Amino acid sequence: MAIIVQKFGGTSVANAECIKTAASKIIKASREGYQVVAIVSARAGVTDELIQMARAIVAEPAPRELDMLLSTGEQVSIALMCMTLHVMGQPAISLTGAQVGIVTDNAHTKAQLQSVETDVITRQLDRGKVVVVAGFQGVDPQLNITTLGRGTSDLTAVALAAALKADLCEIYTDVDGIYTADPNVVPTAVRLDAISHDELLELAGTGAGIVQSRSVELAKKFHVPLRVRSTFSESPGTVVACQVHGFEDVPVCGVAIDLNESRITISGVPDTRGVAAGLVGAIAERNINIDTIVQSFPHQGTADMSLVVKDRDLREALEACEAAASELGAGEVSWEEEIARVSAVGKGMVAHEGIAARMCTALGDEGINIKMITTSEISISVVVDSAAGERALRAVHKAFGLVHLPKATAVTDVPVGFEWSTSDAMEGFHVQSVECDRDQAEVKILGLSDIPGQAGLLLAALADAKVGVDVVLQNSCASGISVTIGRADVERATNAVQSMSPPVTRQAPRVNPRIAKVWMNSVGLRSYPGAAAKVFQVLADEQINIEMIGTSEAQLSVVVAESSADRAAAALRREFKLATSAQPLSDEQNG
Numbered sequence: 276m277a278i279i280v281q282k283f284g285g286t287s288v289a290n291a292e293c294i295k296t297a298a299s300k301i302i303k304a305s306r307e308g309y310q311v312v313a314i315v316s317a318r319a320g321v322t323d324e325l326i327q328m329a330r331a332i333v334a335e336p337a338p339r340e341l342d343m344l345l346s347t348g349e350q351v352s353i354a355l356m357c358m359t360l361h362v363m364g365q366p367a368i369s370l371t372g373a374q375v376g377i378v379t380d381n382a383h384t385k386a387q388l389q390s391v392e393t394d395v396i397t398r399q400l401d402r403g404k405v406v407v408v409a410g411f412q413g414v415d416p417q418l419n420i421t422t423l424g425r426g427t428s429d430l431t432a433v434a435l436a437a438a439l440k441a442d443l444c445e446i447y448t449d450v451d452g453i454y455t456a457d458p459n460v461v462p463t464a465v466r467l468d469a470i471s472h473d474e475l476l477e478l479a480g481t482g483a484g485i486v487q488s489r490s491v492e493l494a495k496k497f498h499v500p501l502r503v504r505s506t507f508s509e510s511p512g513t514v515v516a517c518q519v520h521g522f523e524d525v526p527v528c529g530v531a532i533d534l535n536e537s538r539i540t541i542s543g544v545p546d547t548r549g550v551a552a553g554l555v556g557a558i559a560e561r562n563i564n565i566d567t568i569v570q571s572f573p574h575q576g577t578a579d580m581s582l583v584v585k586d587r588d589l590r591e592a593l594e595a596c597e598a599a600a601s602e603l604g605a606g607e608v609s610w611e612e613e614i615a616r617v618s619a620v621g622k623g624m625v626a627h628e629g630i631a632a633r634m635c636t637a638l639g640d641e642g643i644n645i646k647m648i649t650t651s652e653i654s655i656s657v658v659v660d661s662a663a664g665e666r667a668l669r670a671v672h673k674a675f676g677l678v679h680l681p682k683a684t685a686v687t688d689v690p691v692g693f694e695w696s697t698s699d700a701m702e703g704f705h706v707q708s709v710e711c712d713r714d715q716a717e718v719k720i721l722g723l724s725d726i727p728g729q730a731g732l733l734l735a736a737l738a739d740a741k742v743g744v745d746v747v748l749q750n751s752c753a754s755g756i757s758v759t760i761g762r763a764d765v766e767r768a769t770n771a772v773q774s775m776s777p778p779v780t781r782q783a784p785r786v787n788p789r790i791a792k793v794w795m796n797s798v799g800l801r802s803y804p805g806a807a808a809k810v811f812q813v814l815a816d817e818q819i820n821i822e823m824i825g826t827s828e829a830q831l832s833v834v835v836a837e838s839s840a841d842r843a844a845a846a847l848r849r850e851f852k853l854a855t856s857a858q859p860l861s862d863e864q865n866g
């Protein structure tokens with residue numbers, strides 16, 4: 276029989292009336308012939324209340340005891356949900372995370388999933404019962420109760436859906452799906468019929484907030500189709516799957532903003548191997564996640580590196596950076612707290628030219644100054660002043676015409692050849708592919724004025740000259756804008772920049788014609804400290820110098836000399852246990 280997992284958030288179980296409404300969704304699925312596993316959150320506000328109760332006694336409660344306390348919120352909900360189902364005539368049984376066998380590490384209050392048992396659940400399902408499981412909690416190998424971090428009942432649901440090979444994981448909440456932007460900020464935002472895991476992951480990481488981002492990572496890793504919908508309406512919601520049909524001609528399908536970030540910039544980073552690994556590793560050692568890493572094309576032996584971290588981690592990340600920077604002989608470390616990161620996301624981007632130009636031009640037209648740019652295959656992020664953040668989001672939403680999206684449908688089939696691996700821990704950094712493009716050149720444009728509109732003018736000039744721009748990176752105005760382009764386009768690109776009228780710079784573009792881009796598609800790059808540092812260390816161990824770095828939620832790209840590209844890709848594939856490419860190994864590797 277097909278299994279469906281349904282997750283009900285805090286507002287869906289807030290009171291007896293809501294629980295009844297939620298229970299009727301469960302009963303409906305069961306009548307449709309599904310075996311139903313329901314995951315419930317604590318009732319709205321309860322987790323916060325429990326934290327306050329603890330803090331009334333001690334400012335820093337012992338994490339183990341805090342988890343013992345917090346896990347009770349969900350335990351209340353599962354019992355009430357089962358009682359409601361019983362009254363409505365539906366056999367059901369409640370189970371805590373420990374009873375199910377949701378095993379985590381021992382990092383109290385932010386535990387990571389190691390494995391999930393299915394025996395207890397399937398036995399109950401086969402007896403005709405709905406199984407109601409407490410979200411957000413698990414148990415470590417010593418049977419201590421753990422919690423997975425705020426908002427992670429979603430994660431429990433996706434993990435169980437993956438382990439049970441459920442047909443679908445429905446996330447019931449108080450909004451009717453995923454929108455092209457947060458409707459509170461962009462009133463014209465529209466609900467998406469469908470979106471891919473990759474796209475939602477980029478949006479969830481930038482604060483779209485409807486589905487917890489580690490849950491999206493897990494759904495992506497295990498190909499779990501999700502349906503995000505409202506408990507309180509009949510709307511079909513948004514389906515999240517590996518692939519979506521209908522958006523082929525849509526370069527951008529969603530935009531998002533994150534206001535809770537700060538940026539650290541390290542100037543004068545020596546252009547030698549091992550430096551990125553050292554700097555990023557120093558932050559990882561303190562267990563801090565880095566949201567974005569940007570290093571632009573070095574100039575006169577040094578590069579600038581920018582790191583975006585959550586506001587709450589700024590102080591510690593700064594300490595780590597300052598220590599590491601002085602050890603590695605880098606220059607000054609500066610920071611900025613009042614920033615907003617605005618991202619435009621869409622898989623259709625790869626097939627369209629001039630997308631970065633369109634985004635930057637829209638911001639320039641609004642008089643908004645861009646402080647940093649990064650791109651991945653499916654996203655463009657810019658950093659602007661936080662005061663301009665919401666206005667920037669509206670401008671970008673408008674520039675990509677997100678009010679009028681075509682119909683889209685999700686492909687929910689699990690791709691052929693996908694193997695469910697139980698050998699690794701369920702959560703963690705996981706690399707899905709390493710790719711390499713050797714035919715690239717990098718161009719760096721220096722001497723731009725620090726006023727709105729410059730990036731847009733420059734990128735538009737390149738787009739008009741039909742230069743296919745791949746990676747676009749900017750750390751700060753002073754360090755210029757770096758782009759990678761096809762090697763064949765170099766002359767066209769430099770001519771385009773130099774014939775701009777009025778010019779955006781008086782300096783001639785600097786070109787490095789023989790570089791390659793190596794990039795990896797992954798899950799967990801931002802959620803697991805040390806993920807990026809590990810990649811940089813693999814390259815450093817291979818004696819490879821990294822020229823440029825750009826990261827997004829799911830992608831890490833580095834630019835290296837063309838001559839070391841194959842070696843870089845091969846070393847990464849080896850480290851992350853991926854099949855080596857069809858390309859023959861070079862002599863160097865064989866020897």
Ligand code: ASP
Nearest residue numbers: 316322411425426427428
């Ligand atoms: N009750 C937990 C929280 O408030 C988990 C959840 O709701 O997803 O963070």
Ligand code: MG
Nearest residue numbers: 284285426427
């Ligand atoms: Mg939640």
